[in-house]
Amino acid sequence: MVDQRFNELREQLLREGVGARHVRRAVSEIEQHFRQLIDERVARGMSEHDARIEAHGALGTNRILVQGYAAQPELRTWSRRWPAIWFTLMPLAGYLALSVTSMVVLVTVVHHMTNTLRHVHIAPAMSHGIDLAARVLFLWFFPWLVAAVFAFLAYRRRVARHWPIAAIAAVSVFVSFLNVSLVLTGGDPPGQVGAGIGVSMDSLPAQAVHAAILAALAYAPLWLAMRRVRQTGTAAD
Amino acid sequence: MPTKNPAFMSGVPALIVLRLLSEREMYGYEIARSIKLATHDALSLGEGVLYPALHALESRGLLRARSRRADGRMRIYYSLTARGKRHLARLTEDWRRMSRSVDSLLGGAAHG
Numbered sequence: 001m002v003d004q005r006f007n008e009l010r011e012q013l014l015r016e017g018v019g020a021r022h023v024r025r026a027v028s029e030i031e032q033h034f035r036q037l038i039d040e041r042v043a044r045g046m047s048e049h050d051a052r053i054e055a056h057g058a059l060g061t062n063r064i065l066v067q068g069y070a071a072q073p074e075l076r077t078w079s080r081r082w083p084a085i086w087f088t089l090m091p092l093a094g095y096l097a098l099s100v101t102s103m104v105v106l107v108t109v110v111h112h113m114t115n116t117l118r119h120v121h122i123a124p125a126m127s128h129g130i131d132l133a134a135r136v137l138f139l140w141f142f143p144w145l146v147a148a149v150f151a152f153l154a155y156r157r158r159v160a161r162h163w164p165i166a167a168i169a170a171v172s173v174f175v176s177f178l179n180v181s182l183v184l185t186g187g188d189p190p191g192q193v194g195a196g197i198g199v200s201m202d203s204l205p206a207q208a209v210h211a212a213i214l215a216a217l218a219y220a221p222l223w224l225a226m227r228r229v230r231q232t233g234t235a236a237d
Numbered sequence: 238m239p240t241k242n243p244a245f246m247s248g249v250p251a252l253i254v255l256r257l258l259s260e261r262e263m264y265g266y267e268i269a270r271s272i273k274l275a276t277h278d279a280l281s282l283g284e285g286v287l288y289p290a291l292h293a294l295e296s297r298g299l300l301r302a303r304s305r306r307a308d309g310r311m312r313i314y315y316s317l318t319a320r321g322k323r324h325l326a327r328l329t330e331d332w333r334r335m336s337r338s339v340d341s342l343l344g345g346a347a348h349g
Contacts, residue, residue, distance in 0.1 A: 026292065029288055032311075036266045037266075064283065065284060066285075068288070069292075075289065075292055
């Protein structure tokens, strides 16, 4: 039987910023320790019930156990030691890395297909479709993916909610200022790939809407996960 | 070179754990029991100190951990690494030096 205090201990350690790998090990080892404390007492003739009560006392409170882990900086996650860097700079860096890598791959593929593309006719509608797909990929899907992944990591590590929100806001606002275009046409020259960053007063409302929709989409999985936890908690109560 | 002002009290759990594990590999409960036995119950490392210390020492590369099934239970056994052995030698030297200094101070105070 899994004792409820070990589920609570797992949650408290995660909230304290102890790395998930260390939390799993800690709970498993402390639980094993607890069972041995019970066995030792039962072997001395104590009843299972009394042994369990005494073992809880011998183990000490969860607060003391958690304090011991919190005092070891090497057991805390990097994201909990420097949350501002992790949840503002890292998502932006992640988005840029993903976008630049994809762009390089795209340019390389187009470059290798130059000879083929010279002999291919790409209809304007198709060309427009490719451009639209690139915009969706770079200005919606990639930022959503990066922001949602960081929000999920924050949730798993029980980081305070304002940090994943900061990550989502940073990525959404940054991306709303970007322009991406992929013009792929047949003939000679066969096409071009381009990206740009720009701000203009005319497009500010549209950029704000873009940022808001992207932020809402990235926040949705986190919100659903937290809602589920709240409902589970309420049901358990 | 010995450290000038070792944080000897905060290093005591590490010293005890490394010393015990220098003899043979052990798991957490066994270490806790061995400390009590070896010190005739004078010293006891609570679980809130022992396990974080074990995990921190492993993170620093001073201990090695491996899972092993024993008596029908999966246990994590710890043993010293080469780096752990060097660290133990350093901690032991620091402790002895500090202990001699305190003894000398107490002896001096008693005769003074």
